[in-house]
Every structure is written in C-alpha cells, then in structure tokens.
Amino acid sequence: MTIADHEKPDAARGADAAPTSANGSAPEEPKQTPDKASAPQKAPGKTASGKASTPKSDKTVASDKSAASDKSAVSDKSAASEKTAPPAKTAPLGKDAAAKSAPPKDAPAKAAPAKASPTASKSAPDKAADSAKNPGSAKPPAAQQVGAGKPAAVGKDASSEVPAARSAESTDSAAAMSDAATAVRPHRPSPTPRRPAKPTPGPARAASASTAAPTLAAQEPAGASSGGTPAPRSGRATMVGESASAPIEPAPDGSSAEPWQAGGRGNTPPPTREGFAGTDTVARALSTPNEPQPYRELGLADDEYEQIRSILGRRPTDSELYMYSIMWSEHCSYKSSKVHLRQFAEKAPRSDRLLAGMGENAGVIAVSDRLAVTFKVESHNHPSFVEPYQGAATGVGGIVRDILAMGARPIAVMDPLRFGAIDHPDTARLVAGIVGGVGGYGNCLGLPNIGGELVFDPCYQANPLLNALCLGVLPTDGLQSKNATGPGNVVVLLGAKTGRDGIGGASVLASATFDANSAARRPSVQVGDPFTEKLLIEACLELYAANLVVGIQDLGAAGISCALSETAAGAGTGMRANLDRVPLREPSMAAHEILASESQERMLLIVTPENLKAVFAIAEKWGILATDIGEVTDDGRLVVWWHGEVVVDVPPGSLADDGPVFARPMREPADLPLLRVDRAETLPRPKTAEELRATLLRMVASPNLCDKSYVTEQYDRYVLGNTVLAQPEDAGVIRIDERTGLGVALSVDGNGRFARLDPYVGAQLALAEAYRNVAMTGAEPVAVTNCLNFGSPEDPTVMWQFAEAVRGLADGCAALGIPVTGGNVSFYNQTGPIPINPTPVVGVLGVLANVAERVPIGFQNDGDLLYLLGTTRDELCGSEWAWVEHGHLGGEPPRVDFAAERSLAMTIAAAAVRGQVTSAHDLSDGGLAQALVESCLRRGLGAMIGLPNTVSPFMALFSESSARALVAVPRGQEIAFTALCEELGQAHTAIGTIHASSENLEIIDQFTVSLDELRAAHTGVLERHFGGVAASPTA
C-alpha cells in the first residue's frame, strides 16, 4: 500500500474506509472502529460543549464567539463539562484542552458588562446564519436566544443539553458524512483552479437574509449581484463608494442576524475616541479622511500609501492599513523579486509531470499514475535569529502547512542551516536554539528529517539562515484548491486560537534589515505548538478523504488577512467575515491584531453549508477548533466585520495580487572585479606528502566538512518507516509506495561563496550540486524548488546579485530540462550595511522507480573497484580548501557543465538499475578527499587509491570541479560499467579499490592514514563546540 493510502485508514477510518484503497492490500482497515460515534472523548472541551450549547446553529462554541457573552458562555460551559466529566478520569483530551486553551475564567467578567448590547446582536447572527443556510426556514431574529447580559443561561442550557445533543449529533454527523461524499462533488472547483471560477450556485443566503432583515436594503450591492454575476474586481472608487456606504448606515436596532444582515452596528452609538484608541471603521475613515496614519511605521512607502487611498477612494481604516502593509510587504508580495522570478515560468522546460507550479502553495509533481508529490523550501531566517527555537520551529510548521494545503500528507522535512563562525560566542546560542526548534517541532509532528545542510561562515554572523523544506504525497486527483468558490459557501477557521504572536512578522520582521533594536522585535516571532499541528494535519487529511473541502489555505505570513484575500482573489469572489467569531487567546485583541496575527497551526477552509456539520464532526474527533467565521460572496469585496461594524471593505485582489511591483536599480558590486582576479590557485599549497596528509586531516575536521551527527541525531529520521536514505547520504530517499517500491530522492544545496564570486554561476552550481546529489542515489531528477536568501533589495548591488542568481537558476533549469515548481525569496538578510553572501539554496527532487535499487555513499564490499567520474580541473576558487587553509575567498568559481551533469546522472541511473555500482558519492565541498573519507567511514571500509596523473595529487584531492563522482563497481562488472560510460560519453578514471581489511585510506605514493585517525579528526567537532556529550549519571 502507499503512504497516501496508508494514511487514509488512519485519518479517514471514522468517515469512510473504502474509496481509495484501490490497491487493496489493507488488511487492517476493516477492523478499524469508527470512533466518532462512540467517542465519549470529551475532546476539546470547548468544541464539544460549544456544539452542544448551540445545537441548532451548526457552530462551535467559537462560532458564537462574540465579544462578551461568548466568553462567559464558554467558561460556563467549560465549568459545566468539567463537573459532569472530571477530565482527569475520563476526559484526558478535555482536560488537556482545557488546560491549554480554555479561555481564562476571568475573561467574561471583564468583557460582559461593557458589551451588553453588542452581545445581543452578536449571538443572534448565529441563529440567522443558520436560517440563512436553510433557505425557507428563516427564523425570526434571534435576539432572544442569548439574552443580553444573561450568559449564565447559555451555560445552563449547554450543560443540560449536552447528552441529548451529543447523541443526536453523532448520528447526524455520520449521516452528514456519508451524504457529504456524494453531495460535495458538485461544489468542488473545476480542475483548472487558476481560471477565475464562476460562482457555483450556493444556497441563497443573502436572499433569505433579506427577508429576515429589512435593513439589508443598505446592502444592495451584495443582494443585487446574488443572481450570479460576479462583481467586477478592483472596481476602485465607485465600487468602494457603494459598498462602503452600505454598512455604515446606523442600524435601527440590533435585533438581526449576521452583522451584515443587521446592516450596521446594532444600537451601539458610534464610539467616540481620541486618536486610535477605539475601533477604526470604514464609516469613521470616511468621516475623518485626513486623519494622519502610521503607515511608515508599518513599513509602507509614501507612494504605496497613496496607492491604497486611490484603490479605496478614501483613507484606509486601521485594519485595512495593517492588511495592506503586510500583504504588500516584500515577504508577501515579492514586489522586488517578481519581475525576475517570471523567468522561472518563461524559461521553464515543459514537464508532463507538473500538476501545479509557481504561484500555488507548493509545486505538485506526478510520480506515477496514482501518486503525486509536492515539495517546497522556505526561509524563516529573521525569526530564527531573534528567537531561535520558536523561529525555527514555526519555520518547519509553516512549510508543513503549505504542503498540507495542497492536499498532501507531509512525509519528510529537510533543513538547510547557516550560521556565523563556529567559534563566535553567539553561534552556540543559535545552533542550540535553531537545531532544537527544528527537531522539537519536526519530531513531534512525526516527520522524518532526511537531510539538509549545516554551514558556518562569518557572513551569517548576525543573520543565520533557517530554510526548511517539506515533502508531501497525495493522490494525483487529490489536489486541493485555495480558491474560495461558490458564493454562500462557509468560511471556516480550523485549528489553534488566534493570539498576539507574530503580529507584523512578515512586514516588520521579515522585510527589514536588522539593527540594534532587533531584540525588541521578539513579540513578532510566532510560537509553535506541534501537537496542535499534528492534529490539524490528521483532521485536514480526513476532510480531504471525505471530500468535504471546496478550498483550503494555510495561515502563515499575514495570517487571516492573507488567507481571506488570497482565497477570495483566487476565485474572483468576495467574502464576508466576522472577526467576533474568531477564537482568541486574548480577548482584548483589536481587529487589526486579529487580522495580522501569525498565530500558528491554523487553516482556512471553504465548505459548503451542507457539509459544515461533517467538518465540525471531524474537527471534534481530532480535538481542534473549527469555527464558521463568514461566507463567500459574489460581490468581489472582502468585507470584515468587528463588533457589528465594518472595519475592512476592499477588493481582495488589491491585497493579494495588485501590490506594487518594483524594477529596483541594480549594479554590480564595485569590489567584484578585484575579488575575481584574486585567484585561489595562487595560494601556497602543501608541498610534501606529509603536508598533504596533515591538510587532509585538518580539512575533514573543519566546521563545514566535519561529521554532522551531533545535529542530525537530534532529528528523528525513522518515523513513518519509509526512510531509505537520510543524512549523511548525498540525498534523502523516501519510499512512497510500499507495494511497488516507488520513491523520491531529495537534496538541498547552496554555496554562498561561489555565489558571492559570481551569482549567476553560483546559483547554477547550487542547482548542479543538488541535481547531482539526487542522481547519485540512482534517481531521475524531475523538479526544482529554491529559497533565495539575499541582503536588502534596496541595495542595488544586492539586487544585481539577486537578478543574476535568478537568471542563472532559470537558465540552468532549462539546460537540465527540469522546471522550478515553487520557492521562496528572503531579502533583507543583513545586519548593518554588509549583506550576507548571496545564498540561493536549491532543492531538487528525483524519482526512484524502486527504492531497493538506491545507491548509498558508503563503501560496501571489499575489492570493489573505485572510479572517478568526470574531469578534474585546477579549480580552487571559492573552495573549502582556500577558506579553511587560507581564509581566502576570491577568483572565479568552478565551471558549470550541465551536459556533463546530465551525462553523469544518466550513468549512475543506468548503472544502479543494472547493479553495476555499489556506492556513489558526489564530489563537491572538499573535493575527492572529502568524498573518500566519507565513503570509507560510513561503514568502516578502507581503500587504496592511485590518484589520476592529469593534475597534481593536491589538485586531485582538493579541486572542487563540478560534475564529478566517486563510484564503486563490483568486480566482474567493470567491463560492463566502462562500456556504459563510453556509450554515454562519461569521462571515467579507475582510481583504486576498496580494501576492507586494511582499515586505512592509502593514497599510493603519497600517504596512508588510518580510519581511526580519520574518524577521530572528523567526528566530535560539533560536540566540542556546542557541548552535548552526555554527563551520564549512571548509577
């Protein structure tokens, strides 16, 4: 069975078992016991009791979360459920949940009195929303349901209704689920998600609402277009005028349903406030057009602010200003990089495998008729400097949700890490925190970490790089859309509560250069909870399996702002959302904070109203919150309500797609010509064999070439049971189909020094190395992702480096015939005036038809013949040797030869299938010397090497020429193997044999070094710097 199938039973067993186990091999599945019905799991205390308390309204407790009454209701309910079911005894999850996320008991006391009347209008909406979802059964305005100032009644209701509601619900949800499987299909978006979808006819919520709420007349634009004509996007001033004027009409009373149905802010008088102490509404923005706004502090330029004013035809509200500042930040809008990144699409080679490419959350590549994989690498550099553990942890969490949002089960992670000098005092803090965070989050999610990079270089001193890659697998027909299609569909927030963490993460933190005040930005870093993310993953996969999702988007940078605007913009629809419903960690949060929060472990779902109950049931099973926070509309506006007033009314596309685009000035760095004539080939070299031997021992002990197990042992590489190769192998290999042995290989590589010397070539060398690493396993490289880490785009020389790197990468992908499927740009990686070395990190994914044929790096058998494939040149510029031995960086990086890379890849792939190679190791950092040492030490087998005489022994060992590999060929296969090389035009040189019994690495005519000595030099380096050797208190 495949992983994709394999997980279905886990995830979907509650809902339906059958559909996709087409390959049939699932003996255990039928036994699985549907738990949803029996689950006396008091699960998420609040979800369960919330549902019980409003059984008719299809909403979780969170959904009737209005400012005041809700808070009290929730805690009353929690209290009630605790009484009936002591969590310590029977409801572990309830207990846990209560401990973790039940609202503070004191919340209601604070909030209730002041907000008595909004309460009435707020809880009413739920009722009417419900009626709206069941056209024809419009209930009278439900203000009486939750009497203002009578929250206690709700609590009582809740507890008394619990048993009945629960049992009814169980069966209902089961029915709903089976219904769902068939009923949902018509609502699923068409298979071409890029096309602005026509609104699928949803239930006419607006229509029924209009009968319920006479004041809806004010909302004419929405009502008028409910006939199905999508309102034109970005209608600018005129549209703005219309719909902005609508909700600001003061409502005669607060007795109506959704705030938008009430048509106003209830009977609350317009708040009077000094400055920005209160809520800045659209109405207020219209009446105070010239109020000064802190746009510069939010990172917006003058012209960007003017553009926002022109789009809206008025000044933005506080909330809108926040949203634009985040969505138009460099991090979210790619405003400086967009013009360059286009090349990835323009130059991309055709690929039949590509199911989704650039512009989606992650690229999706078909690997068989039934299975596809998706992968992407992203940065979380700045947060990882400010708060290393959480920054790294949430970096992993974020990329995992990107993969999840594509419809895939995340199955592995990798982490390219870059730090300052190994002996800098701050490096130990960062290594401990970042490695701890990557491990802490990934291990707890149950994702094997199968590789990455660990690089030390002073250029990353106050700007470490944390890039995280995630791989996921999905059925080829299981791709999820991020488009909010189908007006009338419900917008559901799934997962964790929203708190104040990460506010401004994208704009303030990620899109600015570090300075002395960086420590003050710690609150901009998000805080991760991998346990919740694990539950979120399982819940989403179960939702996918049951076909309950129309659209889905992860909440990452820019949080709710981004998810609402991108889903609506993607579909060309509009959206109404009520922030009062968003479950909060801190009840005092303001609207703009809720919109901007980057709290982790949240997803936004678009769900048809009839599936809502089934969605809630799955969320409850996994113990996470699901909350109806709004609906899809067809008016092309994103309208956000807060306390009964409109705080945001914008065209969603203006946030998501219409951000500024810069063609920033570019200039080659002034020092580059000088740097490039300072060639490393002129540096003093070891002269004697003894010096060569000493050089080798120093090299293998250097920070970037030493053994990395101190770090990799902190990561789980075994979980899920499909890891075939992991670090220190050249590439990670993951089996994705247990039946056929189909798997994928992945490698991520970058070399900032090469890119500093020549960003065009440097990017290509990174691509070549990742491609080669994947090829070494025997896999066929098929797709590319990238994470482009650069300094400030406002520096023309950085912009030049960036443009050159992108051009190089795009040209390289074209030459190799594999497309870029997605990636990420990280600018502003500098503290003070000096940027980091330009660091394009490239990930390549390959397909391996049968993972049993994978080729490892370690020598396997005594007597196997060793061949050096490729051509060694005098290429030392930017090399590890020049850096370690001389602290030198200059000259021109090694030549790139994509034809040679392709030939090398084909040679290994063919030889692997024919059993002609027992090991293969790419030559890159540290050259042949490093490859020999690693291949010997992997399994403790020695070797006897006669260096080729085309170059000096020193050059043969330490040159970093590309397109080379060290392979071992079993005796008896050498003729066939060399014939294969000749057939493919692959340069090859016999250089020795594996000599198991000697336990030495012998370089003939040069020196011999024992494996023990090599091991002593190569291992333990990181432990010595960062501690971690156990002080074992063994009794």
Next chain:
Amino acid sequence: MKIGVVTFPGSLDDGDARRAARIAGAESIVLWHADPNLHGVDAVVLPGGFSYGDYLRCGAIARFAPVMSTIVEAARVGLPVLGICNGFQVLCEAHLLPGALARNAHLHFRNRDQRLRIGSTASPWLRDYADGQEVVIPVKNGEGRYVADEATLDMLEAEGRIVARYVGENPNGSMREIAAIRNEAGNVVGIMPHPEHAVDALTGPSVDGIGFFTSIIKAAVALRPASLTGARA
C-alpha cells in the same frame, strides 16, 4: 492473531508498529484512544510519539484515555502489552511498570542506531531472542532516561526483569543502562528503543526488532491471553 496498536492524539509510530505486526504475520488492528473496546485483540502495542503533545509529563495524560482503563485491566489478567518509547512512558504512568522516564541526561533528543543486550527472555514478547543476545535497534527520544529508586532497581535485577540494556555509550543516561523492563508476570514490557523501526533492512539499521512481534505471535498461538500467566486479577 490480532495485534492492536493504540492511536492517541499525537501518536507517531503507530503506523510503523502496525507495519511491523503485519510483517511478522499478525493482523494489525487500530485501537482509538477514546474507544475503550479492545475489539478482541490478542496483544496490544502502545506506540511511540508524543501523545497529547507530552504535555504535563510524557504519558501522563494518555494513561487516562478510555482505552487505557481497559488495557490496564486486561494487562493485569495477562493481556500482552508492549510499550515502545512513549508507550513505555505511558506504562510507567499507568503503574503497570515501575520507575519513570526522565529527560535525557544530555538534554538533547537523540536518534541513534543503538546496540542492546537482551537480559531476560521470560516474556511472551521475547521468545525469539536468546539471553545475552546483542541486537541493534534505533533509539530516538528526548525523555528516555530510565530512573527508579535503588530498591526498585535492585528488585528488577534480582527478578531478572531487565529485558534489555544499552551496550556502549549510554544514549540517555538511563540508570544501570536500562533500555527495557518487564512486569513480574512478563506480559507487560516497556522498551525505550524502537523495535518497529528495525524490521526491514531497507528502512532500518537491522531486522533485529522483528523478534518482538514474531515472539508474541507464537505466544498467542500457544495460549490465549487469560491463561498466559499466573498473574492474579
């Protein structure tokens, strides 16, 4: 022969444990934390992972799951139960095994292919091993340091209840190099390393872990759970 594998919220190696059971030749059954019914399984595996996020203490919340109350009862009358890693922690929290698992002495999570020496085979989970046999099975934990008071440690040694000890570097600082222990009757075993990750040479460092699963199959074929041991109810 049915081996049930419990899935708690946050369980991670449950799929691997089921796969190992299948490879060994058993039928694997999913047991859900909230469902107290054991569905007629002949043995239970509590898998590795971070049940309930390891909040409060590893295993401390999981022991209160509805399925655990049934398992604890059944284990007392002889149902074979194997707790792996987080499962071991749950068994200690549930008082089916003595002692506790504390934070690794070096404070890091550690994943390593670990050499172990089997110390006792007097358990239905260990039939296919020999006393003193050395095996390689991965460890991967952040809180795997076995601790107990001296009297308990002495008792475990005296009664031959130390099922496996670490050989070579102690990966987490466990007292007396303890990697695995059993209860008095032998039907309940807790092991910190992961035998389910050593069942296939393609994906593990060895196949040394499969013996736990093949052993229990043989034991179950020979005897029904209730008569497996002389333990009292």
